[in-house]
Amino acid sequence: MTCPRCLYDHAETVTAAPEGGAAVWEVRQCPRCWYAWRSTEAPARTSAEHFPAEHRLTPEAIDAAPELPAVPPLLPGVPEPAAAPGEDRGATA
Amino acid sequence: MPYDDLRGYLEALDEHGQLLRITEPAAPEPDLAAAATAAARMGPRAPALCFESVTGYAAGRVALNVHGSWANHALALDLPPTTGVREQVAEFSRRWDSFPLPAEHRPGPPFLAHTLLGEDIDLYRVLPLFRLNAHDGGFYVDKAAVVTRDPEDPDHFGKQNVGIYRLQCKGRRRLGIQPGSIHDIARHLRAAEERGQDLPVAVALGNDPVISLVAATPMAYEESEYELAGALRGTPAPLARAPLTGLDVPWGCEVLMEGVIESRVREIEGPFGEFTGHYSGGRRMPVIRIDRISHRTDPIFEHLYLGLPWTEIDYLMGPATCVPLLRQLRAEFPEVVAVNAMYTHGLVAIVSTRSRVGGFARAVGLRLTTTPHGLGYCKVVVVVDENVDPFDLPQVMWALSTKFNPSQDVIHLPGMPVLPLDPSSSPTGISGKIVLDATTPVPPDHRGRHTTAVTDAPRTQEWLTRLTSWAQGPRPSTGAAP
Numbered sequence: 268m269t270c271p272r273c274l275y276d277h278a279e280t281v282t283a284a285p286e287g288g289a290a291v292w293e294v295r296q297c298p299r300c301w302y303a304w305r306s307t308e309a310p311a312r313t314s315a316e317h318f319p320a321e322h323r324l325t326p327e328a329i330d331a332a333p334e335l336p337a338v339p340p341l342l343p344g345v346p347e348p349a350a351a352p353g354e355d356r357g358a359t360a
Numbered sequence: 361m362p363y364d365d366l367r368g369y370l371e372a373l374d375e376h377g378q379l380l381r382i383t384e385p386a387a388p389e390p391d392l393a394a395a396a397t398a399a400a401r402m403g404p405r406a407p408a409l410c411f412e413s414v415t416g417y418a419a420g421r422v423a424l425n426v427h428g429s430w431a432n433h434a435l436a437l438d439l440p441p442t443t444g445v446r447e448q449v450a451e452f453s454r455r456w457d458s459f460p461l462p463a464e465h466r467p468g469p470p471f472l473a474h475t476l477l478g479e480d481i482d483l484y485r486v487l488p489l490f491r492l493n494a495h496d497g498g499f500y501v502d503k504a505a506v507v508t509r510d511p512e513d514p515d516h517f518g519k520q521n522v523g524i525y526r527l528q529c530k531g532r533r534r535l536g537i538q539p540g541s542i543h544d545i546a547r548h549l550r551a552a553e554e555r556g557q558d559l560p561v562a563v564a565l566g567n568d569p570v571i572s573l574v575a576a577t578p579m580a581y582e583e584s585e586y587e588l589a590g591a592l593r594g595t596p597a598p599l600a601r602a603p604l605t606g607l608d609v610p611w612g613c614e615v616l617m618e619g620v621i622e623s624r625v626r627e628i629e630g631p632f633g634e635f636t637g638h639y640s641g642g643r644r645m646p647v648i649r650i651d652r653i654s655h656r657t658d659p660i661f662e663h664l665y666l667g668l669p670w671t672e673i674d675y676l677m678g679p680a681t682c683v684p685l686l687r688q689l690r691a692e693f694p695e696v697v698a699v700n701a702m703y704t705h706g707l708v709a710i711v712s713t714r715s716r717v718g719g720f721a722r723a724v725g726l727r728l729t730t731t732p733h734g735l736g737y738c739k740v741v742v743v744v745d746e747n748v749d750p751f752d753l754p755q756v757m758w759a760l761s762t763k764f765n766p767s768q769d770v771i772h773l774p775g776m777p778v779l780p781l782d783p784s785s786s787p788t789g790i791s792g793k794i795v796l797d798a799t800t801p802v803p804p805d806h807r808g809r810h811t812t813a814v815t816d817a818p819r820t821q822e823w824l825t826r827l828t829s830w831a832q833g834p835r836p837s838t839g840a841a842p
Binding site: 272281282284285286287291292294296300301302303304308309311312319322324328329332335338339340342347348 | 497
C-alpha cells in the first residue's frame, strides 16, 4: 500500500473498525512519515493522486527536519544507549 | 460542589442546558470535527457535545467543546453560568490565594476497571480517534493531562508536571508528543535524555474540568498543578497512584495511558492545526511508547477542536493565562488592576494599571514581556488606565484612539523570543515585540490635553441598576424616580 503523503510503498493497515471490521473502515499508516488515514476519508486524504502537493513529504525533508526539542549531549560518563532509536526496549519498570 | 470526574461535570452541564447528547450515528470524519467546529461558533452559551454513537464502534462516546463557552467555563468553576468573563477571571485569581491546597489520594480509582498490557494495546479500540483538521498528519489526542516527574528530583511533588501537549497517534501503542522547549516537561525530558534514560509518563484522558484548567495554566516550575486544582475547587484534588509508573494522576480520569518517552528518539510529526489558527509540523519530535492502558467501562473520549480562533481552547486557556500574569505583575506592581491575555494564549495582552509616575505604564508593559509566560508570548502589549476595562474591547479601542500617540507611546523590542508556533516569527521562535502605552501621561511626563475627559453624570450607576431591573421585570406604574 502506498502512502498518500510520502509515496512510501510499505504503508500498513493498523487496525479495523471494532464493530464491523474492515468492511466498515480501516486505519492505515505510513511507518516512514507517520501519516495516518481512514479508508472512508475523502480522496485528498487517502490517495496519492489527490493528496495536496503542499503537504507532501520526501525522505530528504524528513531527514532534514529540525528536532524539537534537540536531543541533548549525554552527561560525562554516561554510556551511549545500547538500543537503536525507536527499538522496543521492553516494558517500563 | 466540585466535580470529581468528567461524568459529574457533564451531568451538571446537562442540568443547566449546556450539553447536547447526540445519539444518531456519526461518522468519525467529517462529522465529529465539523460538529465541534460548529459548536465553537455558537457564542458565549455554546453547549458541550456528547456523541453516543460513532460509526465502527459498539460504544464510542466522544465529548467535545466541554469547556467551549463562557457558560461552561463558569460551571467548571462552580459559578453561575451567566457569570461575566471579567468576574470569572477575578474569581479564578481570588481562589489562587488558597494555593497550595494539598491533594488527597483516594483508593479505588474507576479507571482500574479494565487493563490492557503491551502488545494487547490498541488505542483505536479504546478511543474513537478521528481527524480534527483536514491537513492534520493523523489522529491526535489533544486534551489529556500528561504527567511526568523531574528525574533529578523525583520525589518533589511540586516539580511533578501536569500539562496538555498534542499527541499524534502513531500506531496502536505509540504517540508522538510535542514538549515545547519552554515547558516544564521539556526540562524533565532533557534531564532523562542527558542520562540516556527513558522518561516515565502517564497520560490521563477525560478529567474533571478543573484538571484541564490547571494543566493549561502556566505555573512556576516548582508549583503543583494539583495543588492549584485544590485551590480552585475549594477542596483537595482527588488523585490516584498510576499502577505502572507510580505517577500521581487524576482519580476520576476515563483513560490512563502509561509508558515512557523513549530516550533520544525523534520522529517526524504533524502537521497539526494549532491554536494559532495555522498548521505546524515538519519537525522531529519525541515519542511515547505505551506499556499499559487502564480505563473505565465505556470510556468517554474527551477531545478538543482547535483552529481559527475562537475555539474551545481559547476558553480553556483564556482565564488560565490571564491570572498568573496578573499575579506576577501585581507582586511587583500593586497598581496593576487587571490583565486580559486571552488572545491566542496571550500573544496579544492588555493590562490596566494606575500610574505611579510618568513612564510607569510602559515599564509595566515591558515587565509583562519578561514574565515566564511572556517570554514566549506577549508579542503585542497594550497598557490602559485603571478605569479602562481590558476585557471591554470598545473601551480599549477608545484608549488607543485618544490616549495613545504613536510618536512617543510605542516601544519596539527587536529580536525577542516567541513560541515557535507563531507563524510570523522569523527566524522561527524570534519576533519583535511592541508595547503600546495607551494610558494618560502623568507627571513628570507632561504631554497631551487629557484633563478634559467626560465623566458620568452623578447618579449614572444608580440609574443603570434601576433600568436593568425594569428591563428584566415589570416596570413601576409611575415613571418617577424613588
